[in-house]
Amino acid sequence: xxxxxxxxxxxxxxxxxxxxxxxxxxxxxxxxxxxxxxxxxxxxxxxxxxxxxxxxxxxxxxxxxxxxxxxxxxxxxxxxxxxxxxxxxxxxxxxxxxxxxxxxxxxxxxxxxxxxxxxxxxxxxxxxxxxxxxxxxxxxxxxxxxxxxxxxxxxxxxxxxxxxxxxxxxxxxxxxxxxxxxxxxxxxxxxxxxxxxxxxxxxxxxxxxxxxxxxxxxxxxxxxxxxxxxxxxxxxxxxxxxxxxxxxxxxxxxxxxxxxxxxxxxxxxxxxxxxxxxxxxxxxxxxxxxxxxxxxxxxxxx
Numbered sequence: 001x002x003x004x005x006x007x008x009x010x011x012x013x014x015x016x017x018x019x020x021x022x023x024x025x026x027x028x029x030x031x032x033x034x035x036x037x038x039x040x041x042x043x044x045x046x047x048x049x050x051x052x053x054x055x056x057x058x059x060x061x062x063x064x065x066x067x068x069x070x071x072x073x074x075x076x077x078x079x080x081x082x083x084x085x086x087x088x089x090x091x092x093x094x095x096x097x098x099x100x101x102x103x104x105x106x107x108x109x110x111x112x113x114x115x116x117x118x119x120x121x122x123x124x125x126x127x128x129x130x131x132x133x134x135x136x137x138x139x140x141x142x143x144x145x146x147x148x149x150x151x152x153x154x155x156x157x158x159x160x161x162x163x164x165x166x167x168x169x170x171x172x173x174x175x176x177x178x179x180x181x182x183x184x185x186x187x188x189x190x191x192x193x194x195x196x197x198x199x200x201x202x203x204x205x206x207x208x209x210x211x212x213x214x215x216x217x218x219x220x221x222x223x224x225x226x227x228x229x230x231x232x233x234x235x236x237x238x239x240x241x242x243x244x245x246x247x248x249x250x251x252x253x254x255x256x257x258x259x260x261x262x263x264x265x266x267x268x269x270x271x272x273x274x275x276x277x278x279x280x281x282x283x284x285x286x287x288x289x290x291x292x293x294x295x296x297x298x299x300x301x302x
Contacts, residue, residue, distance in 0.1 A: 009098055012245045016155040029242060030153035033097070034162055036240050038169045040105045040233050041146045045173030046180070047108045047226055048139030051077045053181045054119070054222050061198050061219060063122045072126075076133040076272075081140015083272045087264035088144035094250075094264075095257035096243030097149040103261050104142045106234040108226065111135040115223030120195040132223075134272065138265065146170065152247045184221040195220050 011029065015021045055070045063070070091100045115132045118124055147163060154162040188194055197216035243251060251257045 009242055010096075010245055011242045014244050014246045016153065022155060026153075030162070033153050033241050034150055034166060036233075036236050037101060037146055037150055037166055039229070040101055040237055041142060041166060041170030042173035042176060043105065043108060043226060043229055043233060044139035044142035044146070045171055046139070046177035047112055047136050048077060048081045049174045049177050050115070050181060050222055050226075051133050051136060053178065054115070054219070057185065057217065057219050057222070058119075060200050061122070061217060065126055069126055073129055073133040076130055077136045077140070080134045080137025080268070080272045082137075084137050084141025084265060084268045085144040086271075087268050088141040089148055091145045091261055091264065092149045092152070093248050095260045096248045096251040097152070098237065098241040098243045099251060099254055099257035100145050100261055101142075101149060101241055102234060102237040103258050104138060104145060104265075105230065105237050107138045107265075108136075108142075109230050109234070111138065112223045112226040112230060116195075116220040116227075117223075119220040119223065122198075134269070137268075137272070141265065141268065143167075143170070152244055180225060181222045184225045185217050185219055186215070187221075188218055189221050190224060194218060194224060 013021075014026070016026050016030065018026075051073045055073050058065070058070055059067065088104075091104075111132050114135065115129075118128050118132055121128075146166060150162050150166045151159050188197065195218070197218050200215050200217050
């Protein structure tokens with residue numbers, strides 16, 4: 001009969017170094033969590049890195065921003081994602097693996113949808129796009145929590161293989177993004193619900209060749225396209241992954257775990273702002289840091 005300590009979302013009995021336990025019970029659970037973790041991390045990298053493609057296409061479509069202003073978006077996403085890895089490394093022990101990977105994967109829906117909406121409005125101010133870039137940093141932070149989670153499921157002799165698969169295939173999200181985004185921009189994926197196309201002002205291109213000026217381009221699909229995978233992945237994380245109580249015994253109920261995750265990720269915005277102030281050229285950093293400070297001061301968690 002199956003031990004109820006190894007069934008359900010919370011696994012209390014976890015002994016991966018016990019060969020008998022590993023072969024009879026642990027291997028199936030561990031690999032199931034790994035195979036769900038990999039595509040979740042891949043999407044995290046894709047959403048985090050998408051601004052490298054989007055900013056170039058915004059230039060090609062004639063968005064009313066200077067090149068310096070637009071390339072702050074890639075800087076903001078990069079700094080935000082790198083900073084969020086600091087609190088993300090503590091999330092598994094504080095909130096549990098299943099709770100963390102589910103919520104941080106679902107969080108990516110906000111910048112994905114928000115970016116898709118914003119890109120349909122070239123007249124909107126720069127700070128709207130900067131906010132979406134900042135939020136996309138969640139995808140970069142997810143690397144730390146994903147890796148620390150997977151390492152707890154495997155015996156030491158297999159941890160290198162498991163982490164290599166998780167990191168290696170997860171990082172493939174950058175390549176996936178570079179292929180998918182230029183491709184989905186050329187088609188109306190969502191019909192009338194996806195918004196109208198805009199004509200390229202300048203020639204563009206992707207890995208298979210040039211895209212000529214005048215070509216109808218659905219730049220909003222750069223954000224919307226990830227919703228197709230993030231929704232089922234979030235559901236899969238919730239129903240298919242586990243919290244190891246031997247690793248994170250005091251997670252509390254899922255709502256409390258979600259509050260911990262949200263709070264720590266929110267704190268990561270503070271050092272992000274400080275680094276943006278030092279990194280971004282004047283006067284760009286003034287508007288960027290100004291709206292960030294106002295946003296944090298009004299946020300409900302304070």
